[in-house]
Amino acid sequence: MRLAGEMWHVGAPLVVVAVSAVALPVVLFGRGEPPEVSRRERWMAGMVWLIMAGDAAFGENRPVFERQWKGAAAALLALALGVRLLRRYNWRTRRRAAAGAQKTKI
Secondary structure: OHHHHHHHHHHHHHHHHHHHHHHHHHHHOOOOOOOOOOHHHHHHHHHHHHHHHHHHHHOOOOOHHHHHHHHHHHHHHHHHHHHHHHHHHHHHHHHHHHHHHHHHHO
């Protein structure tokens, strides 16, 4: 039982950080139009990020290891979100420019 408890305390954080780390290459190397994200999904992701970042920054009674992995996961997710927003903005700008070029040709 002790091994299972230790695996939970070490394995779960490693999985969370690994999934957060995978989010960044997925966003960086995605091709084509960025997918739409529903309002509910954006709120849920924002709340998860706020909880992790808040626990990492202000978790007074939390162990150092927990604060570190939550901070790492929150930082990776914030970086992935920033890259996604930048790509979405650039994609929309290019689409509008192409639409403007089509109007002038007609």
